[in-house]
Amino acid sequence: KQEVTQIPAALSVPEGENLVLNCSFTDSAIYNLQWFRQDPGKGLTSLLLIQSSQREQTSGRLNASLDKSSGRSTLYIAASQPGDSATYLCAVGTNTGNQFYFGTGTSLTVIP
Amino acid sequence: KAGVTQTPRYLIKTRGQQVTLSCSPISGHRSVSWYQQTPGQGLQFLFEYFSETQRNKGNFPGRFSGRQFSNSRSEMNVSTLELGDSALYLCASSESGALSYEQYFGPGTRLTVT
Numbered sequence: 001k002q003e004v005t006q007i008p009a010a011l012s013v014p015e016g017e018n019l020v021l022n023c024s025f026t027d028s029a030i031y032n033l034q035w036f037r038q039d040p041g042k043g044l045t046s047l048l049l050i051q052s053s054q055r056e057q058t059s060g061r062l063n064a065s066l067d068k069s070s071g072r073s074t075l076y077i078a079a080s081q082p083g084d085s086a087t088y089l090c091a092v093g094t095n096t097g098n099q100f101y102f103g104t105g106t107s108l109t110v111i112p
Numbered sequence: 113k114a115g116v117t118q119t120p121r122y123l124i125k126t127r128g129q130q131v132t133l134s135c136s137p138i139s140g141h142r143s144v145s146w147y148q149q150t151p152g153q154g155l156q157f158l159f160e161y162f163s164e165t166q167r168n169k170g171n172f173p174g175r176f177s178g179r180q181f182s183n184s185r186s187e188m189n190v191s192t193l194e195l196g197d198s199a200l201y202l203c204a205s206s207e208s209g210a211l212s213y214e215q216y217f218g219p220g221t222r223l224t225v226t
Binding site: 034049091101103105 | 116145147154155156157160168170200202204213214215216217218219220222
């Protein structure tokens with residue numbers, strides 16, 4: 001069974017700092033990987049989707065990379081803002097239909 | 113396009129009762145997945161429906177069931193509720209029926225079992 005881990009579990013940074021969130025998975029036979037953010041008590045907002053054949057995806061201040069062979073993905077957030085404060089989740093898509101395995105999440109706080 | 117909608121948003125039930133949650137996917141999306149989110153276990157996959165057929169199922173007891181209608185709307189039912197079923201239930205829709213595609217989540221239904 002696919003196991004997805006995110007480190008650190010919580011992160012607090014001053015506004016303006018660049019930061020990296022980590023996601024690791026045990027089975028490299030993935031179809032894709034998706035990064036989400038979740039605000040307290042809310043649903044998930046999709047940030048970036050990387051297909052297994054891709055190395056990275058960018059959207060605005062966000063850049064996600066994927067290294068299948070080592071079972072790792074990183075989400076880079078440039079010039080962090082207080083509005084970036086949320087829990088960030090990575091989810092690994094399988095080769096067996098629409099089933100994603102989620103990581104435990106990183107709770108990010110950006111201090112003004 | 114309208115996003116994924118879930119009803120009701122909040123629900124309080126008593127142990128032993130049953131509950132039905134509803135999810136309307138984004139127009140044109142044919143796949144609907146359901147997830148349970150709890151502080152202790154995080155997000156866990158319940159099941160996925162595509163074209164009215166259950167295609168994938170997670171590791172949950174038979175008290176958890178679902179169905180999908182011809183318009184792609186989906187319902188999830190939990191029978192004989194237990195305190196441990198208290199959770200945020202999220203549904204996600206995606207465009208394709210093939211392998212894992214980008215998923216769009218609804219706001220969730222917060223279920224509290226007393």
